[in-house]
Amino acid sequence: MIVYFAGTPYDGVAGTDRQLADRLNALHPVLYVDPPVSLLTPLLRPHLAGAFRPGMRLRQEPSGVWRIRPRVLPGMYRPGMHHVTAALVRRAARRTGRRVARGAGDRVAAVVVATHTDLLDAVPGARRLLYVTDDLVAGAELIGLPRRRLAAARDRMAARADTVAVVSPLLRDQFEARGIDAELLPNGCAPEAYEGIGAAPWPDDVPRFDRPAAGFAGHINARIDLGLLEAVAGEGHPLVLIGPHDPGHHPARFRALVRRPNVCWTGRKSFAELPSYLGTIRVGLTPYLLDDFNRASFPIKTLDYLAAGRGVVSTDLPATRWLRAFPGGRELIRSESTPRGFLRAVGEELAAGPAPDLVARRREFAAGHDWSRRARSLAGLVDRDPLSCAQEEPAP
Structure with missing residues (x-):
């Protein structure tokens, strides 16, 4: 069994943690450990209340993944309390993992930590893998935790882990600059989810525009260059926004954007609904701001757009360059470093016909x-095993 300490709730956005855990479960039984909650969590984070139901204990998801959500004391990440929180999470995972493994005649063989809390030693004797999915130190202000604490936890875990895996080329370079070998384990996609996209029903909350639409799928928050979305809409292109908006991210500008007659905002949608919504657009947008946090990321949406057969226009992220280095990638993924180039690429992709071979x-x-x-x-x-993600990387 593998104990997977996730950075996101299983029933939240179906991102890296859930997608990997579901498929890893076909190879090894997985215990998915949600981020901890206290009784105050739904009150302090009401926009995530649905993903933080209190009182949830051990359960098995339809994918077969076992799952717990540790309950901890209020103020879980305050100075000093974060040590108590880590101890409570480690204890809950250790006890539950061993119990579930024994019931299946198995043992806990490995711990995967994909969160900012030092949980590597939750199960003594298990193999320890640190999986870094974001540069949390660069994004400390975004997630609201002290930069120094995040850096110390990262370095402490990296020094003790049996293996360090990272989601992006830039993160790999950062670890190797500190003398730590890191395996590249990028984000992926679920092509099977889009097999029937051509027959997917048109969503009731998306109008049928008289021209092909561009679209964005994901959180509209401080990571996103809202100016690029405004520019696309300002050119008169139909624009479909699929996903929640962070209320603190330029609220007045966002309200003005979604009031435009050529803009449709659907709000949060589940992963199962995504094929229907991506079926309404011709080109998908990855308009990330080019800051340190985003440069170390690997946006899932770029591959999701391609899996749905849509064109892609992205800002010039290292992860985008990595994908474009694969055979055919440069033709299929547009990468632009300036607003003018981004807008031009969107117009060209929208004007191109939907050729079946493409x-x-x-x-x-x-x-x-x-x-x-x-x-x-x-x-x-x-x-x-000697297998590593580096084998997937194209030759220079």
Whole structure:
């Protein structure tokens, strides 16, 4: 069994942690440990209340993944209290993991930590893998935790981990500059989810525009260059925004944007609904701000757009360059470093006809980066197998 300490709730956004855990479970039983909650969590974070139901104990998801949500004391990440929180989470995971493993005639073989809390030693004797999915130190202000504490926890775990895996080329470079070997384990996609996209019903809350639409799927928050979305809409292109908006991210500008007649904002949608919504657009947008936090990221949406057969226009992120280095990637993914270039690329992609062979090549490209492949690579690292994600990287 593998104990997977996630940075996001299982029933929240179906991102890296859930996608990997579901597919890893086909290779090893997985206990998914949600971020901890206290009784105050739903009150302090009401926009996430649905993903933080209090009182949830051990359960098994339809994918077969076992899951717990540790309950801790209020003020869980305050100075001093964060040590208590870590101890409570470690104890809950250790006891539950051993109990579930014994019931299946198994044992806890490995611990994967994909969060900012030092939980590597939760199960003594288990193999320890640190999986860094964001540069949390660069994003300290965004997540509201002290930069010094995040850096200390990262360095402490990296020094003790049996293996360090990272989600992006820039993160790998950062660790190697500190003398730590890091395996590249990028984000992936689920091409099978979009097999029937052509027959997916048109959503009731998206109008049928008289021209092809561009679209954005994901959180509209401080990571997103709102000016690029405003520029696309300002050119008169239909724009579909799929996902929640952070109320603190330029609220007045966002309200003005979604009031435009050529802009449709759907709000939060589940992963299961995404094919229907991506079916309403011709080109998907990855308009990330080019700051230190985003440069170290690997946006899932870029591969999701391709898996849905859509064109992609992204800002010039290192992860985007990595994808474009694969055969065919430069043709299928537009990467722009200036607002003018971004807007021009969107217009060109919208003007291009939906050629069936191009749609097929986009989907084929995405299939080479599916989550099952990523999970096999992670299992290889856990099993001390020589397989590593670096083998997927194209030759220079």
